[in-house]
Amino acid sequence: xxxxxxxxxxxxxxxxxxxxxxxxxxxxxxxxxxxxxxxxxxxxxxxxxxxxxxxxxxxxxxxxxxxxxxxxxxxxxxxxxxxxxxxxxxxxxxxxxxxxxxxxxxxxxxxxxxxxxxxxxxxxxxxxxxxxxxxxxxxxxxxxxxxxxxxxxxxxxxxxxxxxxxxxxxxxxxxxxxxxxxxxxxxxxxxxxxxxxxxxxxxxxxxxxxxxx
Numbered sequence: 001x002x003x004x005x006x007x008x009x010x011x012x013x014x015x016x017x018x019x020x021x022x023x024x025x026x027x028x029x030x031x032x033x034x035x036x037x038x039x040x041x042x043x044x045x046x047x048x049x050x051x052x053x054x055x056x057x058x059x060x061x062x063x064x065x066x067x068x069x070x071x072x073x074x075x076x077x078x079x080x081x082x083x084x085x086x087x088x089x090x091x092x093x094x095x096x097x098x099x100x101x102x103x104x105x106x107x108x109x110x111x112x113x114x115x116x117x118x119x120x121x122x123x124x125x126x127x128x129x130x131x132x133x134x135x136x137x138x139x140x141x142x143x144x145x146x147x148x149x150x151x152x153x154x155x156x157x158x159x160x161x162x163x164x165x166x167x168x169x170x171x172x173x174x175x176x177x178x179x180x181x182x183x184x185x186x187x188x189x190x191x192x193x194x195x196x197x198x199x200x201x202x203x204x205x206x207x208x209x210x211x212x213x
Contacts, residue, residue: 124150126195126206131178135211138186142210145178146193154197165190165207183212 127147146159161171163181171179183189192207 121199121201123201124148124154124195124197124203126193126203128191128193128206128208130208130210134209137213138184140183140212142181143178144181144191148195156195157198158196160194162192165192183210186212
């Protein structure tokens with residue numbers, strides 16, 4: 001330890017320095033205790049004063065600060081595992097390919113002139129006459145004459161004659177007039193005839209009666 005020397009040349013011994021430090025610490029401690037005692041003595045007075053002041057002027061109530069309530073944490077809802085429904089495969093309907101129909105061009109078709117139906121001519125009318133008589137004894141020789149009683153008169157192109165009336169045409173031809181025929185056996189006979197005009201009209205059947213004794 002070095003010794004400290006003052007300007008006057010006096011050297012301070014270490015013991016004196018130590019004593020000075022102890023005295024300084026003791027004085028500081030005493031001063032601190034006194035201050036503490038004074039503070040405790042004056043504290044009731046200050047509390048009384050503050051109590052009186054609080055009765056005279058109400059202290060404004062500080063606004064309550066609301067602490068925001070934290071939002072309740074919802075527990076995550078566990079969705080049930082569902083089996084996915086398979087999507088239906090829709091086959092697209094093909095569009096119908098239609099061929100556009102062309103509008104037909106209207107053509108004028110002339111109305112045909114009806115062909116007039118020719119008016120049919122009336123049927124010819126025939127007659128049968130037996131000469132010399134319609135009765136007699138067997139064998140009876142006669143002439144069977146075919147007549148044309150048409151009005152107006154129509155030209156005849158063919159005759160059909162059944163001499164005895166048995167149902168067979170004994171003559172078919174262009175001969176017009178009288179036909180010789182002999183009735184061999186007794187009985188009643190019905191000679192018949194038809195005539196056909198040159199235009200194709202056919203008459204009804206005409207007939208007469210012959211009696212043979």
